[in-house]
Amino acid sequence: GDSVTQMEGPVTLSEEAFLTINCTYTATGYPSLFWYVQYPGEGLQLLLKATKADDKGSNKGFEATYRKETTSFHLEKGSVQVSDSAVYFCALVDNTDKLIFGTGTRLQVFP
Amino acid sequence: EAGVAQSPRYKIIEKRQSVAFWCNPISGHATLYWYQQILGQGPKLLIQFQNNGVVDDSQLPKDRFSAERLKGVDSTLKIQPAKLEDSAVYLCASSLSPALGGYEQYFGPGTRLTVT
Numbered sequence: 001g002d003s004v005t006q007m008e009g010p011v012t013l014s015e016e017a018f019l020t021i022n023c024t025y026t027a028t029g030y031p032s033l034f035w036y037v038q039y040p041g042e043g044l045q046l047l048l049k050a051t052k053a054d055d056k057g058s059n060k061g062f063e064a065t066y067r068k069e070t071t072s073f074h075l076e077k078g079s080v081q082v083s084d085s086a087v088y089f090c091a092l093v094d095n096t097d098k099l100i101f102g103t104g105t106r107l108q109v110f111p
Numbered sequence: 112e113a114g115v116a117q118s119p120r121y122k123i124i125e126k127r128q129s130v131a132f133w134c135n136p137i138s139g140h141a142t143l144y145w146y147q148q149i150l151g152q153g154p155k156l157l158i159q160f161q162n163n164g165v166v167d168d169s170q171l172p173k174d175r176f177s178a179e180r181l182k183g184v185d186s187t188l189k190i191q192p193a194k195l196e197d198s199a200v201y202l203c204a205s206s207l208s209p210a211l212g213g214y215e216q217y218f219g220p221g222t223r224l225t226v227t
């Protein structure tokens with residue numbers, strides 16, 4: 001079945017550092033791709049999405065590009081803040097409209 | 112616009128007891144989902160409703176878990192009897208109908224269940 005693989009965490013960065021969280025997927029067809037964020041004690045929030053190859057999703061300074069050739073959807077941010085500390089989940093919608101999540105990557109940003 | 116509401120936020124029970132969780136989706140959202148999120152893992156879909164009908168319950172442990180969505184709005188998820196391995200956060204989400212392109216799911220804050 002379809003699946004999502006994320007880099008393991010935690011990712012520990014200093015404020016203003018560059019962030020990359022890797023995500024690759026296995027799927028039949030061309031699924032829509034998502035990044036969700038979960039702040040401590042809160043539910044998941046959609047951060048950004050891309051629905052077709054070469055689309056770039058962006059929000060709050062975060063970006064991810066749908067790369068069909070490498071089946072990847074890596075999350076990037078040029079300058080992280082302490083408030084970005086959270087768990088980030090990569091996900092896809094499979095051909096039965098089911099949302100499939102990766103295991104999540106914890107990001108810790110220190111001042 | 113009000114988000115997805117869930118209650119209770121926390122629940123501690125002993126094994127073999129029963130527990131129920133409640134979810135109120137965003138108004139107008141036809142599709143409702145229940146997920147189980149075990150610590151350190153991504154959410155896993157338990158059941159999906161379209162209005163008041165079940166679309167997918169293939170990963171719901173039906174010997175102990177049940178869910179209903181009467182009148183196509185609120186939903187309850189029940190566990191009876193609970194096991195230690197049921198300790199997790201139970202997330203409710205809602206979306207417009209996927210058939211209408213409603214792939215974006217909106218999540219509630221979750222209910223953290225601890226089974227002792």
